[in-house]
Amino acid sequence: QLQLQESGPGLVKPSETLSLTCTVSGASISSSSYYWGWIRQSPGKGLEWIGSLYYNGNTHYNPSLKSRVTISVDTSKNELSLKLRSVTAADTAVYYCASPYSNGWSFFDQWGQGTLVTVSS
Amino acid sequence: QSALTQPPSASGSPGQSVTISCTGTSSDVGGYNYVSWYQQHPGKAPKLMIYEVTKRPSGVPDRFSGSKSGNTASLTVSGLQAEDEAEYHCSSYAGNNNFAVFGGGTKLTVL
Numbered sequence: 231q232l233q234l235q236e237s238g239p240g241l242v243k244p245s246e247t248l249s250l251t252c253t254v255s256g257a258s259i260s261s262s263s264y265y266w267g268w269i270r271q272s273p274g275k276g277l278e279w280i281g282s283l284y285y286n287g288n289t290h291y292n293p294s295l296k297s298r299v300t301i302s303v304d305t306s307k308n309e310l311s312l313k314l315r316s317v318t319a320a321d322t323a324v325y326y327c328a329s330p331y332s333n334g335w336s337f338f339d340q341w342g343q344g345t346l347v348t349v350s351s
Numbered sequence: 352q353s354a355l356t357q358p359p360s361a362s363g364s365p366g367q368s369v370t371i372s373c374t375g376t377s378s379d380v381g382g383y384n385y386v387s388w389y390q391q392h393p394g395k396a397p398k399l400m401i402y403e404v405t406k407r408p409s410g411v412p413d414r415f416s417g418s419k420s421g422n423t424a425s426l427t428v429s430g431l432q433a434e435d436e437a438e439y440h441c442s443s444y445a446g447n448n449n450f451a452v453f454g455g456g457t458k459l460t461v462l
Contacts, residue, residue, distance in 0.1 A: 275455070276440060277389070277440050277453040279449075279451035279453065282450055290448040326396055326397075334402065336383075336385035336444045336450055337385075337399055344396055
């Protein structure tokens with residue numbers, strides 16, 4: 231059974247870099263032919279796709295965030311990571327790790343519980 | 352402002368049917384058959400209910416169905432039950448490797 235668990239600092243200062251990790255259990259990121267992604271939800275607002283990484287390392291990013299985002303994988307730890315640079319209060323959100331866990335790519339069938347990140351000085 | 356437009360709220364009585372719309376453009380909803388719908392209860396992660404316009408993941412009741420006409424996709428919930436009360440989000444592929452643009456969400460109330 232696939233499980234996704236996000237972790238990282240709950241508070242980040244403006245202009246700094248937000249760094250989150252998604253620990254994947256029940257499947258190997260590098261050997262499963264699936265996409266793995268990050269999605270966020272600002273308080274009281276809708277969802278926003280941040281980006282997705284294919285098992286071979288190829289990445290695709292939301293055009294509005296592309297200049298500030300890096301998604302990567304640590305195969306030794308089976309972890310997906312997210313780095314978002316130069317954050318502002320607008321980046322305050324619950325960040326989810328998710329995957330189609332299938333040959334799909336445009337949808338997300340498996341989700342972590344999410345982690346709240348607040349950007350504040 | 353969200354890329355896709357959803358009504359902020361919808362409601363229906365138990366047993367009734369309700370349809371939630373999701374309007375985009377020819378560059379997203381109208382251009383591809385990659386529309387998804389998610390159900391989200393308060394404080395919980397979203398749950399995939401429909402993908403690729405009409406497909407239901409294993410375990411999702413057949414009371415939930417999806418469709419699309421032009422630039423508007425729809426989610427229909429038939430035989431409303433109390434547990435269907437939740438926020439529903441639509442998403443669509445938007446081309447150029449922009450995997451998912453979302454709507455602002457619709458709060459479904461079961462009266």
